[in-house]
Amino acid sequence: FSVPPLSSPLVNKLVKKYLGKSAHLIFDTFDVNSKNAASIGQVHHASLNGKELAVKIQYPGVRESIYSDLSIIKPFATRMFNLRGKDIEKYFKEVENKLIEETNYALELEQSQKIAKQCNQIPSLKFPTYYPELSTGKILTMDWMNGIHLSEFNSKYNKKFSKVNSIGQTLWDFYMHQIHHLREVHADPHPGNFLIDELDNLIVLDFGCVKSIPNVFYNPYFELPKISVKKNQKKFKDLLFELEILRVDDNFNEIIYLTDLFGNLINVLTKPFTVNEFDFGNNKFWNQVNGLAKKLSSDKILRKINGNRGSKHFIYMNRTFFGLYSLLNQLGAKVNTQSYKKYFNP
Template sequence: MKEQYRIPVSKVQRASKFVQTGAKIGGNYLKHYGRKILNPDISRESLDEENAGDIYESLSELKGSALKVAQMLSMDKNALPMAYQDKFAMSQYSAPPLSYPLVVKTFKDQLGRSPEDIFDTFSRKAVNAASIGQVHKASLDGKELAVKIQYPGVADSISSDLRIVRPIASAMFKIKSAELDQYLGEVEAKLIEETDYDLELRRSMEITDLCRHLEGIAFPNYFPELSSKRILVMDWMDGLHMKEWLKNNPDQEERNRIGQVLWDFYDYQIHELKQLHADPHPGNFLITPDNLLGVLDFGCVKIIPEDFYNSYFKLMGPEVLDNSYDLEGLFDELGFLSPEDSVSERKFFMKLFREMIELLGRPFRHDSFDFGDDTYFQQIYQVGERMSRMKEVRNSKTARGNKHGLYINRTYFGLYNLLNELKATVNIHSFARNKA
């Protein structure tokens, strides 16, 4: 993949790149409607593919928060057309890497020395490049290491990037203004944390230490003495990423075993630690040579407030679907309903959200659940598509839900999709159920 020798850093440079991209998209729309005049039956797919390609190319050059938002949207299969999902998913592992001179500059700025002065060996080319940083392979005293290096300017451009992204996301993806404000506010706070590798180092060491007793899982060790605010050094972990591992056609027993390890890992973090690895995309997991689930990258960690936790997980219990349960009161508590709702709005959203929690909480209401059941996921996507077309949802001026639910919902959605890729059946012996 072609290396990148500079990243637009100033607000003017980055805003100009967005303007150029907007002009390209405008041209794509003109071409599409020109073709449609000649052929009224032409579909929107080619337009989506052209727009997705142009947007991804620009975001890949800019890196940082804008590319991270694209990655997050690609995980939500209800948010984007397929062309955007496929292209934006590339930001998880294959963004254009930074050139070696820029890597050296980051090392000298952060640690006062070049990589060759610190390590016995250091790969000049990145082995992985994503939205916030890229990874190089190194060795020191006979130990193989992964060295994560943050892109220059990423931390300083978060707020200005998100301000530019906001109207584009609102117009292109039909996201309501109130919801976008709530969404991007929480995203901004998390991205500021993700660019602080000192914080990531502390959290990585803390969470991995607390989870090492879990069966079937492996974590890297971290090296504070070699790390800094923009450089993070850990053990190199050999293994196959999940998609590669699945190409080897593992049997159902192995798929279920890995799926159970994943479920137990998240179940323990959420219900015992009240903090979790909130970035469950396939690039953050691998299957080691001794068939353990390797967990990488604790950059995105969500701390769950106790009061939100207590209300949110009431939604997963079977009793909430009983007519005698005060579900309306719980929806008020979690912000699904608003004091400003009319009687008809309240009735509409009560019915809609009841359907959603029945569907999304269904695994919790079983002793075991088959995540390989594609009909279950088709139901989820159909509800999402139906919601996006409802005028009551589109016209609502109120942001529905709680900001703390954003990363919890995203985590469960990512986890469900990983388990679906595995076609795994897992035992739902959750800590939440045991506490109920």
């Protein structure tokens, strides 16, 4: 979703519509020219009682555009991924629901405050304070956070391994704590959603997309790395059935092929979980990940098999892990993969 910046009169109109008063009556200062563009809105700088604030205003018509765009994309995606049968709707509904949730700034505020509170024991991890009294479903007000984006940090400090590893460790611990302890996760890990301040704290922004992880998915998903497909093929297949990768209507050859294919895929993607320390700056690992992605996208046999496979929860979990791995690779960080466990308070 991309639109030109909102005009000053429209910005003033939207603030008055959603907050009940004109911006100059609410804030001490308010810049009608946006400072940053968010995915479905734009961010304005404001101040109140000595505090610098970021006011995110949603573009008009976003929700309606999402419904319209998905209705156009759906038939193309169905043919492209060879989706067949009544079950295809669950995948589109998963994406639609998450996109619509992102248009609800009241929900984002709630998710932001909740996860920030539950992750406050992780050192060097910071979150803006949010202001419910200055927020609605279409406007979100928070502290203005100063810092540089991860991409800028990487180019500036890529030779200072202690700094890089420290930021990478915080990022890893943040995500593993969410996934394994909270069972819900910030599912949009890209450089624009993170800042690093002058004290090398990692600042997390934008909780519009948060994925809940139900036990029915979590348990088999994280059991797979512990199972050797060669030593315990039956257990491995059982887990693939639980995760809906294998289906009861698959024939013998399809089961053999898919078990081998996903066995190799899982073997690569779960490597960080099999060691105590992992170097994400090792391009050999990232090349393997990219190689598998290319293989899956061009696999002719896979294209012929019914594409309705895999739990709907894979969509945002895969997005989360690929995004996290990409960020850590760009940083070139080496992390202790087990350190997040010390933050668990049952």
